[in-house]
Amino acid sequence: MNPILFWILAGISVISALFVVGKRSPLGSALGLAICLSSLAGLFAALSAPFLFIIQILVYAGAVIVLIVFVIMLLNLGRDDLREQAIQKGKFGVSALLCVVAALLVLRLTAGASIGRAAEIPADFGTIERIADVLVTRYVLPLEIIAVILLVGILGAVVMAKRGE
Amino acid sequence: MGEITTNHFVILATVLFAIGTLGVLGRRGAITVLMSIELMLNAVNLLLIAGSRQWGNLDGQMLAFFVIAIAAVEAAVGLAILVAIFRAKESVNLDELSALYE
Amino acid sequence: MNVDYLWLIPILPLLGAVINGLLVLMTAHREQGPPRALSGWLGTAMVAGSFFLTWRGFLQLRGLSEAERALTQTWYSWIPAGPLDLSVGFLLDPLSAIMLLFVTGVGTLIHVYSIGYMAHDRGFGRFFAYLNLFMCAMILLVLGDNLIVLFVGWEGVGLCSYLLIGFWHKSAANAVAGMKAFIVNRIGDFGFLLGIFVLFWTLMERGHGTLNFQQMQAQANLIPAGVAVLAGLLLFVGATGKSAQIPLYVWLPDAMAGPTPVSALIHAATMVTSGVYMLARMNWLYAIDPTPLTVVAVIAAVTALMAATIGLTQFDIKKVLAYSTVSQLGYMFLACGVGAYGAAIFHVFTHAFFKALLFLGSGSVIHALHEEQDIRKMGGLIKKIPITGWTFVAGWLAICGIVPFAGFFSKDEILWKTWSASMAAPWLPKLLWTIGFVTAGLTALYMTRLVMMTFFGKSRVEPEKAHHIHESPWTMTVPLVVLAIGSLGVGFLGTPEFLGLGPNRFERWLHPVFAAGEAAAHALVGPHAAHGHVVLSLTAASHVGGAGHASDAAHVDGAMHTDGAAHEDHVDLASDAAHGAEAQGELSLAHSETADPADHATGAAAHGGAAHAAHDTTMEWVLMLASLGLAALGIAVGVLLYLRRPELPQRIAASFGGLYRLVFDKYRVDELYDAIIVRPLVGISREGLWKIVDVKIIDMLVNLVGIAAKGFSYGFRFLQTGYVQAYAFVILLGIAVILFRAF
Numbered sequence A: 001m002n003p004i005l006f007w008i009l010a011g012i013s014v015i016s017a018l019f020v021v022g023k024r025s026p027l028g029s030a031l032g033l034a035i036c037l038s039s040l041a042g043l044f045a046a047l048s049a050p051f052l053f054i055i056q057i058l059v060y061a062g063a064v065i066v067l068i069v070f071v072i073m074l075l076n077l078g079r080d081d082l083r084e085q086a087i088q089k090g091k092f093g094v095s096a097l098l099c100v101v102a103a104l105l106v107l108r109l110t111a112g113a114s115i116g117r118a119a120e121i122p123a124d125f126g127t128i129e130r131i132a133d134v135l136v137t138r139y140v141l142p143l144e145i146i147a148v149i150l151l152v153g154i155l156g157a158v159v160m161a162k163r164g165e
Numbered sequence B: 001m002g003e004i005t006t007n008h009f010v011i012l013a014t015v016l017f018a019i020g021t022l023g024v025l026g027r028r029g030a031i032t033v034l035m036s037i038e039l040m041l042n043a044v045n046l047l048l049i050a051g052s053r054q055w056g057n058l059d060g061q062m063l064a065f066f067v068i069a070i071a072a073v074e075a076a077v078g079l080a081i082l083v084a085i086f087r088a089k090e091s092v093n094l095d096e097l098s099a100l101y102e
Numbered sequence C: 001m002n003v004d005y006l007w008l009i010p011i012l013p014l015l016g017a018v019i020n021g022l023l024v025l026m027t028a029h030r031e032q033g034p035p036r037a038l039s040g041w042l043g044t045a046m047v048a049g050s051f052f053l054t055w056r057g058f059l060q061l062r063g064l065s066e067a068e069r070a071l072t073q074t075w076y077s078w079i080p081a082g083p084l085d086l087s088v089g090f091l092l093d094p095l096s097a098i099m100l101l102f103v104t105g106v107g108t109l110i111h112v113y114s115i116g117y118m119a120h121d122r123g124f125g126r127f128f129a130y131l132n133l134f135m136c137a138m139i140l141l142v143l144g145d146n147l148i149v150l151f152v153g154w155e156g157v158g159l160c161s162y163l164l165i166g167f168w169h170k171s172a173a174n175a176v177a178g179m180k181a182f183i184v185n186r187i188g189d190f191g192f193l194l195g196i197f198v199l200f201w202t203l204m205e206r207g208h209g210t211l212n213f214q215q216m217q218a219q220a221n222l223i224p225a226g227v228a229v230l231a232g233l234l235l236f237v238g239a240t241g242k243s244a245q246i247p248l249y250v251w252l253p254d255a256m257a258g259p260t261p262v263s264a265l266i267h268a269a270t271m272v273t274s275g276v277y278m279l280a281r282m283n284w285l286y287a288i289d290p291t292p293l294t295v296v297a298v299i300a301a302v303t304a305l306m307a308a309t310i311g312l313t314q315f316d317i318k319k320v321l322a323y324s325t326v327s328q329l330g331y332m333f334l335a336c337g338v339g340a341y342g343a344a345i346f347h348v349f350t351h352a353f354f355k356a357l358l359f360l361g362s363g364s365v366i367h368a369l370h371e372e373q374d375i376r377k378m379g380g381l382i383k384k385i386p387i388t389g390w391t392f393v394a395g396w397l398a399i400c401g402i403v404p405f406a407g408f409f410s411k412d413e414i415l416w417k418t419w420s421a422s423m424a425a426p427w428l429p430k431l432l433w434t435i436g437f438v439t440a441g442l443t444a445l446y447m448t449r450l451v452m453m454t455f456f457g458k459s460r461v462e463p464e465k466a467h468h469i470h471e472s473p474w475t476m477t478v479p480l481v482v483l484a485i486g487s488l489g490v491g492f493l494g495t496p497e498f499l500g501l502g503p504n505r506f507e508r509w510l511h512p513v514f515a516a517g518e519a520a521a522h523a524l525v526g527p528h529a530a531h532g533h534v535v536l537s538l539t540a541a542s543h544v545g546g547a548g549h550a551s552d553a554a555h556v557d558g559a560m561h562t563d564g565a566a567h568e569d570h571v572d573l574a575s576d577a578a579h580g581a582e583a584q585g586e587l588s589l590a591h592s593e594t595a596d597p598a599d600h601a602t603g604a605a606a607h608g609g610a611a612h613a614a615h616d617t618t619m620e621w622v623l624m625l626a627s628l629g630l631a632a633l634g635i636a637v638g639v640l641l642y643l644r645r646p647e648l649p650q651r652i653a654a655s656f657g658g659l660y661r662l663v664f665d666k667y668r669v670d671e672l673y674d675a676i677i678v679r680p681l682v683g684i685s686r687e688g689l690w691k692i693v694d695v696k697i698i699d700m701l702v703n704l705v706g707i708a709a710k711g712f713s714y715g716f717r718f719l720q721t722g723y724v725q726a727y728a729f730v731i732l733l734g735i736a737v738i739l740f741r742a743f
Helices: A003-022 A026-046 A050-075 A086-112 A128-137 A140-161 B006-026 B030-055 B059-089 C008-026 C036-062 C094-117 C124-143 C147-165 C172-206 C213-218 C225-242 C251-257 C260-269 C271-281 C283-288 C291-311 C317-337 C341-368 C386-400 C406-419 C427-455 C474-494 C505-520 C558-566 C597-605 C617-644 C648-656 C658-664 C666-720 C724-742
Strands: C071-081 C084-092
Touching: A003 A026, A003 B006, A003 B030, A026 A050, A026 B006, A026 B030, A050 A128, A050 B030, A050 B059, A086 B006, A086 C724, A128 A140, A128 B059, A140 B059, B006 B030, B006 C724, B030 B059, C008 C036, C008 C124, C036 C071, C036 C084, C036 C094, C036 C124, C084 C094, C084 C124, C084 C147, C094 C124, C094 C260, C094 C271, C094 C341, C094 C474, C094 C505, C124 C147, C124 C260, C124 C271, C147 C172, C147 C225, C147 C251, C147 C260, C147 C271, C172 C225, C172 C251, C213 C283, C225 C271, C225 C283, C225 C291, C251 C260, C251 C317, C260 C271, C260 C317, C260 C341, C271 C283, C271 C317, C271 C341, C271 C505, C283 C505, C291 C317, C291 C427, C291 C658, C291 C666, C317 C341, C317 C406, C317 C427, C341 C386, C341 C406, C341 C474, C341 C505, C386 C406, C386 C427, C386 C474, C386 C617, C406 C427, C406 C474, C406 C617, C427 C617, C474 C505, C617 C648, C648 C658, C658 C666
Parallel strands: none
Antiparallel strands: C071 C084
C-alpha cells in the first residue's frame, strides 16, 4: 500500500490515542477515540478488509462512540483529573514504565523474526461475499453464539440501567 | 519511505495497545478507562487483520469481526453498569469505587 | 511353665480402680459420693481376688521341681522396635510369689481397715480408686518379667503415692508433701533409667538386647565388670529413692501427711520395699562384681542408725513409725549388701506384717483420740482401747526382736549374715554388724518409748477428747488382730538351722532365685549351710528336687542339712561364683556331702575364710543371745525412762542441749537440701530460665512469627484494595510474566 497513506493514518491514530489517554475531559477523550477508530478503519481498508472497514465505521465509530458520548452527557461528567493524587502519579509512572517495557520487549522479540512476504490474495479478499462465505460455513456456531450474547447484552443493559422501582 | 510490511502494522498495534494499557491503569475516570479498553481492543483488531492479510486467511478478519461485536456488547453493558453505579454513588471516580474491599 | 491367668492379678485391682473412679464421677453431684459399702467392698474384693489368684499360683509353684519353678505369661507384645522387643509379661517365681502374697494379703487387710477408717471421709470413693490403682501398679512391679514392666509399676506406685499422700489436698501442706515425695522419687528414677539404659546397651552390643529378667540373667557372662558396677550403682540410686535410703529418704517422714492406711500400705509394707525387691531381682548383676554391694551395705547401715536416732526424738506417733521404717529398710539393704538376699526378703516379709500392724494401730489410736497424733498428749490408753493396744504390743515386740515374734528371726538372720560376711576389708563386716547391733538397741528403745507414752502410764489426753475414746469398729480391729497373729507366727517360716528346728524354709524356697547372687557376694558359708546358701551357682543346674536329697552329687544344696549341723561342708565355691558367669552353667560341686574342707579351701581362701572348722554355731548362739539381750535392755531402759520416771527424758535431753536439738531437727538434712539444691534450682529457674530464656528468647521467636506474618501480609495488602485498577495492574503484570517466560 501507499506508504504515505500508511504513515498519515498511523500517525493520526497514535496521536488521537494519546488524546484518549491524556485528555482531561472525557468528551475530549471520546473525540480522540472517534478519530482513532476512524483512522484505524482506513487502515483496515488498506489491508484488503473492505467489509470490516465499513463495519468499523458503522459499529465502532458510529454506535459505540455515540453511546459513550451519550452516557457522558447523561451523567454530566466533568473533568477527569489525571494529576491530582500522588498515588495517581506513581501508578501512572509505573504503568507507563511497564507498558514501555512490554512494548519494547515485544518489538525486540518480533524484530528478528522474518515474517516473509505477504501472501498472494485474490482481488475479492475481504469483500462481503467472501466474508459471508466463511461466516455461514465455518463460523456459523460463533455467529449464533454472538447473536445470543448480543441478546443477553441488550437485556442486561436494559435491566442494569433501569431506574429501580 | 520503504515498503510497508506487515511488521509495521505489528509495531503500530503494539504501540496502540501500550497506550491503551496506560489509559487503563492510569486514569481515574471509569469512562476514560472504558475508552482505553476499546482502544486496546482495536489494537488487537489491527493485528488480527494484518495477520489475515499476511497469510491470506480470512480467519483473522472473522475474529476481528467477532471482537467488534463483542466489544460493542461489552461497551453497552459496561456503560449500563456505570450508569447504575453513578446513580448510587454520584461518582465514577475509580478511587472511590472500592466497594469490593469491604 | 506357661499359664494364662497371671494377667488377672494386676487387672482385677485396676478394674476396681476404674469402676470406683466411674462411680465417683457419676455421683459427683451427691455430697457423699458413691455408696460406701459398694465402693469399699468392691475394692477389697478385687484385691482379695488377686490374693487368691496369687495363692493358686503359689500352690502351683510348689508342685513344680525347683529347677523349673516359674510360671510365666507373655501377655502381649508392646514395643517391637528393632533390637528392643518389649512385651508385657509376667513371671511368678519363688521371689515374686512371696512378695505378691504379702502385698495382696496385707493389702486386702488394709482395704478392709480403710472401710472403717475412712468411713466419714467425703473422698471415700476416690480413696479406694487410688488404693486399687496402687495395688495394680505394685502388682505389676512385682510380677513383671522384665525391667520395663517393673519400671512401669515403679512409676505407677510413685504416682499413687503422690495421689494418696496429698489425698486431703485442700491443705497445702499435704499437697506439698505429695509433691516432695514424687520429685525426690523422680531423682531416683533417673538413676534407675540410666541403669536400665546401660544394661540394655551393653547386652545389645554383646549379645541379645533384652530386658527380660530370665534372658538377661542367661547372658550375665557377657557383661563386663565395669558395666556391672555402673549399672548396679545406678539401679541402687533408684532404690534409694523409692525405698528411702540416704540421700533420698527425706520424703518418707513428710509422707505421713496422708491417711494412715496409706502410710501402712505404701510406706511400710509395699512400695518402700520395692527397692529391695528390685535389688534382689537383679542379684545376679551384683554377683558379677560385688563392689556396688559394699556401697549399698554402708549406706544402708548408716541410714538405719541415723533414722533410729531421729526416731528417738520425735513426738508424732506416725513420724516415729516413719523413721522406724527408714531404719528397718536400712536393715534390708544391709542384708542385700552382704549378699544375703534371702534374709533381706525375709525381713521385708516380716516387716510388712508388724509395720503395717503398728501403723494401723496408730491409726486406730488417732481415730480414737479424734485426730490427735502427739504422743505427749496420750497415755494410759491400753485400758480404754484394749484390742488396739494389745495388737500394738504384738507389733512392738516383733520389731524389737523378741522371740518368738517374727522380727526376732528376720533381724537376727540379717545380723548374723552381716557378721559372717566376707568383704574386701575384713573389719568392714564387723563394723557393719556393730552398727546394726546398736541400731537394734535403739530400735527397742524408741519403740518402747512410743508404746509407753501412748498406751501406758498416766493419761495425758486432753479432757475433751478423753471422754470420746472408743475402740474402733470391727473393720479396723479385725485386720489388727490378723496382723498380730501374723507378726507372731510368720517368723517360724524362716527359723535358722542351728536352732535345730529344721531347715530355713523361707530361704530354701528362695534359693533358686538367689543362687548366683548369694554365691558370689562374699557370703561365707559356714558349716551350717543351713543358714543358707551353699554356694551353688547354678540357675539351671539345680537338681535337687525337694528336701534332703543329699545324695545328689551334682548339687549340694541347703537340702543337705536335714541332719542339722552334722554335715559340715563348706562348699565354698565362692571363688568361682564370684564371677557368677562361669558359675552359671558350670557344675557346682562334683563332690557330694562329704567334701573335704581342705579341697575347697583353696577356692574359698580367695575370699578369705574358708578354713572354718565345725563349731561356728557358737558364734550364732552368741550373736543371737546378744541381740536378744540388747533388745531386752532397750526395753528395760525404755520402761524406766518413759513409764517409771517420766521426768528423766527431759532432763537427759536438756543435758545434751545442742546435740539433742540437732537430732530433733532431723540433722537439718531438709534444710541442707533446701539450701544447696532447692533454692539454687528455683533461683535459676525463675531468674534464668524463666525471665531470660522463656520470656525473652522463646517469646521473641514466637512473636517473630507474628511479626513476619504481619509484614508479609502488608506487602500483599495492595492486592485486596477493592481497587479495580490495581487488579488490572496485576493482570497485566501476569501477562508480562507469561510473555517473558514464553519467549
